Amino acid sequence: MGTRVTRSLADVVVPKLLFLCALASVLATLVIAGLLAAEALGFVRTLGASRPAAGTPSGLASLLAGTVLATLVAVLVALPLGLAAAIYLSEFAGPRARRILAPTLDGLASLPTVVLGYLAIALLTPSLGAHHVLLSGVALGVMILPYFAAQSAHVISAVPQNLREGAYALGASKLATVNAIVLKSARGGIGAALLFAVARALGEVMILVIITGHTPQGGWDVWVLEASSHLARASLSVTIEGALALVALALGMAVPASIGAAAWLEEYAPRGKRMSRVEKLARTLAAAPPIVYGLLGVAIFVRVLGSGESTIAGAAMLALLLLPRMTTAFREALRAVPGSLREACLALGADRLRTLREVVLPAAMPDIWRGALRSLARAAVETAPLAWIGALSLSALPWKLFVAA
Amino acid sequence: MTSDHPHDSEPPVKMKAEDLRAWTDREEVIRGITLRIADKRITALMGPSGCGKSPLLRCLNRMHEMTPGSRVEGRVLLDGKDIYAPGTNPAEVRRRVGMVFKKPNPFPHMSVRDNILAGLRLNGLPAERPDELVERSLQKAALWDEVADDLARPGTSLSRGQQQRLCIARALALGPEVLLMDEPTSTLDPVATSRIEDLLHELREHVAVVIVTHNMQQAARVSDYTAFIHEGDLVEFDRTDRIFTNPRERRTEDYVTGKFG
Incomplete structure (x- = not known):
């Protein structure tokens, strides 16, 4: 009798707890997006307010014209090179070359594009001269x-x-096969990839410009440079022990919360239309530009470890950063557990919670660990290059984020 | 079929595999097969799943070697010349020995008409009187009446059975001497299947046909000769009527009477 009561109590309470985890995960992504949108709005307002000097085109028009030109140059650079690399990799590379090249390319692709842009600009400025459309274009090409x-x-x-x-x-x-059959069949997807690449690179530059508090003056190659030198001026004084403690603490918070969120979304969530829309939104945001995560990551390390703020607060922020993607990864892990296992367990008379605890989670555990490590690795990959360029003195954003959450 | 075409005189040999061996990246899938393919006849390769009949078929137009890690040894003669001889262009072999696959695979970005002409275009060959070629190929594949009113529609808009006949027409447009068919009806419904089988009777007038099937009834219905393949070996090869009524080998008898496979 006693066990019955506790079990039914658990059946009521646990789903609620799991739901809270899911809510936190969705909220975390919404807050990140909301703050960025607010900052962007401020930027656009400055843009409208800045009065152009007599004889020069308005700020917005010159911004657009410069961007369009630079984008054209970038496409001219990236389209043939990127296509050639893609064709070699998928059609001609041997298995061993592919095993090395494919992950390398995926890794490069997940770097914040600004890092690549910075390198390109730094390398090309001596030969092309600063603030040149060709320079901007080639740098953008390297970024995409x-x-x-x-x-x-x-x-x-x-x-x-x-x-x-x-x-x-x-x-x-x-x-002939590659040319007439494969590329023709894939051209829609290739076009979309190019579009996404350009949109992502431009978006990431904008975000960097906005966050470092620049006004829309000059070309965006200037912004990339200025933002980077800004980064370089700030110093990074992070100890290894401090970093490890921070990461361990953050994992301790993020992993259980993400498992809870994933479990609720996969096993308990009502399959309504509204829910799936929220889900889709959260998933889209979890796929947000790496620069967002990278900048937040740098900010956390610099602010917390560099200035002796409380490690727990920093870890909580890092956990918040990890939560959306980790939840997505864990959901995949839970979904990969065959439905027949759940049914077998339920058919033996177990309730859902017990099924989850005894069968589903253990079966998903290897994938969950892999997902956790991968989320952490991604955060590190996105944070490290930015930190390497130099620590960013982010003042407002992460703290606002923390307070709001 | 066999009753309509008495085997008074032996037809000439179009292709011949001699001590053919083939490997995938994991195992030996063909263990020394010698086999004659008669011209203007239908030869069925029959056997349980995984017996090696598909790899054998794919060795006959040098498609097997396109699978990573695969290897082929032995000889395959086409009109007496080894298609594996050094200096032989596999692309030319494939133009002379056409192939139709399990799943219909019309090129999705091409119209019905362009699918027929794809073979020429892919080889950089000029099409003289392309309209005639398109009509003749579709006629031979018994598809012309169904698609003649709109040749510009995408090849993938046809029904599955029509798509498979489109793929047959695409292969025929190159004027092959041999047509290899790898379980061409395995993804089709019975009506579409019987249309393809009817078509085989007509194709037999023009080309040598080799058809892979795990369906005994199909082998019995359509073929003149049947090769029974098991675990990479050619167990028995004979006229189809003899294979099904009076097999010499015990394993063949067990298979055709349904004791295994």
């Missing part, structure tokens, strides 16, 4: 290249093998 190449390689690999075989069986050479 890895992402575009990686995405295109995925799109090309996804072209069904039987179409290639159909062409080979007609006596087509490999080159």
